Amino acid sequence: MNSSKLKTALAITIAAFMTVSTAACGQSGTSDNKGTQSQSTNAPIKTDDSKKALTIAYLTSTTKFKDVEKDMAEQLKADENITVEFQIVPDDQYVTLVKSKLASGEVPDVLDYNFPTQNSSDLGASKNMEDLSNEPWVSRLNNAKLVKDPDDGKIYALPRESSSFFGACYYNKKVLKSVGIEDPQPKTYKDFLDILETIKTKGNGVVPFYASNKDSWTTQIFMTLGVPIALSPNDQAVWDKLLANEMKWSDIPEFKEILNDYHDLYKKGYVNKDNLSATYDMAKEAVATGKAAMMLNGEWAATDIMSKWPDAELGAFIIPFKDKLMIGTGAYVQGIFVPKNGKQVENAKKFVNLWSQPKYQNMFWEKNAGFPGFTDVDGGDVLPYIKALVDTYITTGQYCYQINDPMGAASGSFGDLWNYYIEMVAGSSTPDNVLQKFDKKYSDFMKQKNQPGF
Amino acid sequence: MKAKNLLYPKYLTYPAILVFGVFFILPVAAAFILSFYDWNIDRLLTPKFIGFENFKYIFGDEYFILSARNTLVYAIITSFMKILLGLALAVVLNMQLRGRNILRTIFYLPAALSYIVVGLVFSSIFRMDGMFNNMLAGIGLAGLQTDWLGNGTTALYCACVAEIWKWSGFTMAIFIAGLQSISSDYYESARIDGASSLQQFIKITLPLLKPAISVNVTIAIIGGLKVFDSVFVMTGGGPGFASQVLNTYVYKAFGEGTLGRSSAMGIMLFIAIFIISSISNNLTRRGVE
Numbered sequence: 001m002n003s004s005k006l007k008t009a010l011a012i013t014i015a016a017f018m019t020v021s022t023a024a025c026g027q028s029g030t031s032d033n034k035g036t037q038s039q040s041t042n043a044p045i046k047t048d049d050s051k052k053a054l055t056i057a058y059l060t061s062t063t064k065f066k067d068v069e070k071d072m073a074e075q076l077k078a079d080e081n082i083t084v085e086f087q088i089v090p091d092d093q094y095v096t097l098v099k100s101k102l103a104s105g106e107v108p109d110v111l112d113y114n115f116p117t118q119n120s121s122d123l124g125a126s127k128n129m130e131d132l133s134n135e136p137w138v139s140r141l142n143n144a145k146l147v148k149d150p151d152d153g154k155i156y157a158l159p160r161e162s163s164s165f166f167g168a169c170y171y172n173k174k175v176l177k178s179v180g181i182e183d184p185q186p187k188t189y190k191d192f193l194d195i196l197e198t199i200k201t202k203g204n205g206v207v208p209f210y211a212s213n214k215d216s217w218t219t220q221i222f223m224t225l226g227v228p229i230a231l232s233p234n235d236q237a238v239w240d241k242l243l244a245n246e247m248k249w250s251d252i253p254e255f256k257e258i259l260n261d262y263h264d265l266y267k268k269g270y271v272n273k274d275n276l277s278a279t280y281d282m283a284k285e286a287v288a289t290g291k292a293a294m295m296l297n298g299e300w301a302a303t304d305i306m307s308k309w310p311d312a313e314l315g316a317f318i319i320p321f322k323d324k325l326m327i328g329t330g331a332y333v334q335g336i337f338v339p340k341n342g343k344q345v346e347n348a349k350k351f352v353n354l355w356s357q358p359k360y361q362n363m364f365w366e367k368n369a370g371f372p373g374f375t376d377v378d379g380g381d382v383l384p385y386i387k388a389l390v391d392t393y394i395t396t397g398q399y400c401y402q403i404n405d406p407m408g409a410a411s412g413s414f415g416d417l418w419n420y421y422i423e424m425v426a427g428s429s430t431p432d433n434v435l436q437k438f439d440k441k442y443s444d445f446m447k448q449k450n451q452p453g454f
Numbered sequence: 455m456k457a458k459n460l461l462y463p464k465y466l467t468y469p470a471i472l473v474f475g476v477f478f479i480l481p482v483a484a485a486f487i488l489s490f491y492d493w494n495i496d497r498l499l500t501p502k503f504i505g506f507e508n509f510k511y512i513f514g515d516e517y518f519i520l521s522a523r524n525t526l527v528y529a530i531i532t533s534f535m536k537i538l539l540g541l542a543l544a545v546v547l548n549m550q551l552r553g554r555n556i557l558r559t560i561f562y563l564p565a566a567l568s569y570i571v572v573g574l575v576f577s578s579i580f581r582m583d584g585m586f587n588n589m590l591a592g593i594g595l596a597g598l599q600t601d602w603l604g605n606g607t608t609a610l611y612c613a614c615v616a617e618i619w620k621w622s623g624f625t626m627a628i629f630i631a632g633l634q635s636i637s638s639d640y641y642e643s644a645r646i647d648g649a650s651s652l653q654q655f656i657k658i659t660l661p662l663l664k665p666a667i668s669v670n671v672t673i674a675i676i677g678g679l680k681v682f683d684s685v686f687v688m689t690g691g692g693p694g695f696a697s698q699v700l701n702t703y704v705y706k707a708f709g710e711g712t713l714g715r716s717s718a719m720g721i722m723l724f725i726a727i728f729i730i731s732s733i734s735n736n737l738t739r740r741g742v743e
Contacts (some may be wrong), residue, residue, distance in 0.1 A: 092711075095709075096495060096708070096709055096711065099495045099496065099498075099711065100495065100498065103495070103496075103498035103499060104498065104499075201520060213692075213693065213694065214603075214604070214690060214693075215606075216692070218491050273582060273601060274581065274582035274601045274604055275604065276581075276601055276603075276604025276605070276692070276693040277577075277581065277582070277601050277602075277603040277604035277689075277693070278604075412710045413710070414704070415709075415710070419692065419694045419695055420694070422693050422694040423693075423694035423695070424691060426604075426606055426694055426696075428606060428694065428695075428696075444511075445710070448492075448494055448711075448712055449494070449496060449498070450494075450496070
């Protein structure tokens with residue numbers, strides 16, 4: 001082999017080696033971000049060894065898990081000699097993984113899941129989960145009515161918060177002030193459109209309404225809030241008929257109207273041109289930095305923005321769908337379930353009770369101000385405009401539950417529905433097509449799920 | 455031959471057969487059987503035989519057909535371009551150039567990067583305010599600017615570009631190995647006979663490169679049909695369903711819990727890869743020996 005060939009062979013060998021090593025690094029990186037992560041607590045705090053050591057396997061997902069929970073677990077280890085092993089699963093695999101584990105009986109000691117709306121559809125809670133209705137923490141609940149199972153009235157999980165998802169337009173105050181709008185609180189849908197038109201004409205290129213359709217869960221928010229509000233107060237009757245297969249989605253004129261309203265935002269040029277490739281993170285950055293005036297999302301968007309851009313000045317208002325002054329909200333909260341097939345059910349219940357105590361819950365809410373699930377827990381400094389939404393609409397009963405909660409049985413089919421919305425705003429479909437396609441998808445999905453009536 | 459067989463007894467192959475059987479044959483066989491079952495994540499332990507229903511459904515599903523078409527388009531475009539660019543790079547970097555070994559390494563390097571990195575880089579290039587649109591504006595073609603990844607007609611092709619960029623260096627390496635095995639005597643003789651460079655390339659290089667072409671075409675087509683990472687990272691199959699390919703669609707179906715259907719889709723992909731790669735292998739290997 002001559003010198004040149006030797007060098008070539010060497011270069012290719014090195015490159016091949018790099019392929020393997022970098023691929024391994026890539027896999028490792030992927031695993032860190034996407035794969036299941038397991039984190040044990042290594043408490044620097046002195047542990048009380050007089051108590052019996054206990055290890056709790058806690059299954060959760062990347063979005064549900066908050067960093068402060070590691071601190072809470074460390075404190076619990078110090079106080080009670082209980083080690084919490086967090087198994088953190090990527091969001092997009094979480095539902096499938098939980099269902100597989102429940103079906104196979106290979107369950108963790110405790111697991112996180114939205115409840116009570118998905119108790120039956122996703123978890124088969126009455127069959128698979130411990131009834132926690134008589135646990136000592138139940139008497140301290142802030143909103144016991146919300147967390148009771150809609151079918152049997154039992155409580156199957158320990159709630160994190162008392163309510164969640166306050167769907168509103170979270171806006172940049174400076175941007176709106178620059179076009180002469182202060183404290184916007186539109187009373188009609190036209191008022192809302194007028195605000196967008198003003199920003200469009202006077203905003204010097206600022207995007208009036210930022211949409212992040214690459215993350216289709218953000219696309220759906222307009223409809224999942226708007227349709228039930230448009231149907232209110234008859235929304236539940238419509239959901240019941242849909243669930244019983246007594247009507248079709250295309251039979252709901254209000255749905256088509258809301259789809260038309262949403263489509264019009266694009267036709268009128270209120271939405272960013274790159275909406276189809278824009279992500280939720282880009283939306284937050286655009287609003288925080290003033291490139292966009294507002295985004296429609298839940299309260300977590302505002303919390304996220306404030307933690308990354310603490311100087312941002314935000315406000316919030318609801319969209320008065322069909323001129324109704326109601327907020328769309330979630331009928332669910334995050335909950336910790338204890339699977340019946342767990343290896344140490346009583347120990348898991350003991351852990352859940354300890355976890356609910358103010359000492360640990362206060363640690364959580366200090367870092368994530370909001371609305372705790374327990375009366376004796378301090379929710380921290382809630383952002384004033386979020387508190388105003390709650391005071392104005394939630395506590396006064398001016399709210400409506402988003403589609404996804406009463407229709408939780410069909411939640412697995414909603415991914416396609418959100419993509420149909422995107423096809424519509426991309427111009428390749430119409431509101432009628434969206435509903436016709438979803439009728440077909442929904443019917444098939446419910447048949448697959450063996451739902452009665454399908 | 456017998457002596458060689460004695461030196462390497464058959465049982466040495468058993469571990470490899472076991473691993474191949476457990477991690478490839480068994481899953482494929484299981485997927486084949488389960489594709490005839492109504493098997494849902496909610497009824498994990500009670501699959502029900504339903505004959506060809508899953509196949510009937512997927513062939514009536516417009517998005518499955520779209521995914522299959524996109525996969526084919528992706529495989530054809532990326533295979534063709536990877537071969538073309540790889541061959542061009544190999545021919546140039548087989549010449550006596552200063553620093554050619556460094557250049558070979560540089561062109562090969564993208565193959566060593568993870569798809570996540572490549573996907574994110576190309577996503578930022580094709581963003582509305584990304585490098586590509588800025589370049590278009592810079593050369594006076596601002597009118598062509600668009601949201602490349604958000605446009606249903608261009609999103610898939612953006613993923614193709616990333617794939618071509620990543621793997622052209624790999625095909626180049628195989629072509630270089632092929633080129634180096636061609637004796638310089640042929641070229642010397644052709645030059646004496648007055649053949650031009652183009653004639654030498656067409657009459658000598660290409661025919662004698664057939665084994666390398668065959669390997670590259672097979673690898674490129676199989677890689678193209680199995681596409682997942684680049685599309686998943688760059689477009690997520692969107693906007694809407696516009697850039698869905700078979701593997702992302704199977705992944706989506708699996709996520710919905712329709713395990714029987716996703717098995718049927720996986721089997722269709724397996725059969726497509728088997729047939730197409732066999733045909734291409736036969737065509738490209740003709741005359742190799």
